[in-house]
Amino acid sequence: MTSLTATETATLERAADAPMLAQVERWAAVNSGTGNLAGLKNVVGQLADSFAALPGDLRLVAADPVESVDAAGRVSTIQRGDHLHVRVRPDAPVQLLLTGHMDTVFAADHPFQNLTWLEPGVLNGPGTADMKAGLSVILAALTALEASPLAERVGYDVMINSDEETGSHASARLIAELAAGKNAALTYEPALPDGTLAGARPGSGNFSVIIHGRAAHAGRNPEEGRNALVAAADLAVRLNALKSLELKVNPARIDGGGPNNVVPDQAILRVNLRPATPEAMVAAGTALRDTLAHIQRDHDVHCHLHGGFNRPPKPLDPAATRLFELVRDCGAALGLPPIRWNATGGVCDGNNIAACGIPVVDTMGPRGGAIHSSDEFLIVDSLAERAQLSALTMIRIAERGTV
Template sequence: MTALTASEMATLERAADTPMLAAVEAWAAVNSGTGNLAGLKTIAGMLADAFAVLPGTVRLVEPDPVESVDAAGQVQTIVRGDHLHVRVRPDAPVQLLLTGHMDTVFPADHPFQFLTWREPGVLNGPGTADMKGGIAVILAALTALEASPLAPRIGYDVMINSDEETGSHASAALIAELAKGKAAALTYEPALPDGTLAGARPGSGNFSVSIHGRSAHAGRNPEEGRNALIAAADLALRLNALKSPDLKVNPAKIDGGGPNNVVPDQAILRVNMRPATPAAMAAAEAALRDAMAAVAREHDVHCHLHGGFNRPPKPLDEPATRLFELVRDCGALLGIAIDWKATGGVCDGNNIAACGVPVVDTMGPRGGAIHSADEFLIVDSLPERARLSALTMLRLAERGTA
């Protein structure tokens, strides 16, 4: 890879000089748990104002409705927050997609609400790494890019959704729409503390199986009942037995039951399945349906399936590998060692890859302990990753492809 040009160095200096820490502190001070609609509205407005410094259009997109099965077995519609979409130069020859999420896993009543310094340069706070720090990196890199002579060659869509932490059900269609025609995508989940990126990812699906049996008196005529709770437990064991190197299965919860003297007539099994490959995903869904049919037959109950695989597996194919190698080479020019490894987690990078677009989905700052009250951001990695993103996009503009 060729050495840095004077123009590139000027762009990288602008990216690093952007006041990202102040933005992270302001954004992380707003609780934006996925279910906190008021907090999401506030942070969406703050982000819309911040991204208005870029040319192009800024809009808030209404979320798609999301269905969920409650503890009583009823399908309910859940409302999510608006998503942010920024579009710049849609007719430019090189089109990129940059994504992040404004929601966190911490609800409005969670005790983890405040920012503290664990030590100099390490900021503890909700969403600091996952991923308000990542959003700050996006904005810094793009602001610097706009002053580059190469800017006219690059068009981009930025999508910051409000429901990534719960599976992006309300934003999946928007992601798929914006991924069309893109040369590459960058997603700003945090890198590991040592800077390692996530490579291949499994898929993920969340399922709710409603089981309907028949109630009866537990002492007088239990044989006339059909115990839905036992059927759910049997199904959980059958699904757990499907585990293999290519499939992780987690039966997570059973809702149901009631008074001790009544045979329970309803139960709901919640299960997560994570297949490593598309073939494993298809086999897992078929095995799930076969297990449901066997339980229904052997327990004389009715089983109804809700949910599906919302995150397809993300293998490292050749185009994705080339993009990772580009990021690695850009890192080398900046004195940043870049490596990647497979992970068991999932994110919007899965959805983007399923659209046939190469994606690196851990372009955010270094941090750790995400999804816990120990979450932390390594502050020095904000300018580091802003420079890495800016250079990656400049080199994509020159190459025209990943």
């Protein structure tokens, strides 16, 4: 380590000594897929017990209701799990937000349930990298910070939500509430195996279009029908044609249809749009509505649009760039390989935080890879490395009083 004060060195030693691996193994052993309410209740209870070691107020926050459209076109409300919120020193001069998520993409009946050592120091398991390990890093870094003489200068909110993997619809309001007025935010998605961070991110919107046509006999009077399935297919092709450098479009699924001798009167198209910039997001919304109007006119059907842009684009503005540079410089002080950041096509809660005007680095978690697959792995040595990186970043923000 270089360029470190005695106070920083003592804090970093505490961060590295935290029992992070044991926590990861314990938390990842419980399935907490976004829809597994029992598993999420188990995990949030364990997290509450662990994070109660921090000073301040800890609470469980009920999830906001989430609207969903099923394969039959019925709109219903989905229940999500509770979110965890810890607030410490809200009147301190420097205010930070640290966020993570307890849910995984693996459902309760998914075959990927167990932890396996792929080789010494590389742990395979559901949520090991994304992001049970990131949660352990948050706790280790904050516990070390609390032992520092600089702790009184820093207040923070920790938010661990239960629905990040499905878009944070049930926690977006809470994220925006906690982001307000913060100097900076750190989110604990995993870094790439070589330590590279995610920089700019596109936005993301998930939409369901319910198309109502008119049923008719496929042989006797098909001309009296209005084929909703054909309209949905045409809509998918037209939306796909909107692709550009500024907009990614993925028509993902069509539900609908029935017997071969019936003109289908209903279909549902699911589509994901990823605009690169705020301007592209506005243009995409306009293009989507215009395309729906053309489909209704050309096919004589009615379209009902559900969903929206739940992740705004996250460009790198000057404040965010300064925060990235601070993290890079802290990595250099720790003797880590040079920390770089690249634009990525993925989205996360960092998008929501950046939309509030708060600089955020959203890949402060340990190094790992193959997330969202049964090959997911955590590089265990990076637990201590990333806990120290977070602790030093927060200390230096406290010393400066700003990013």
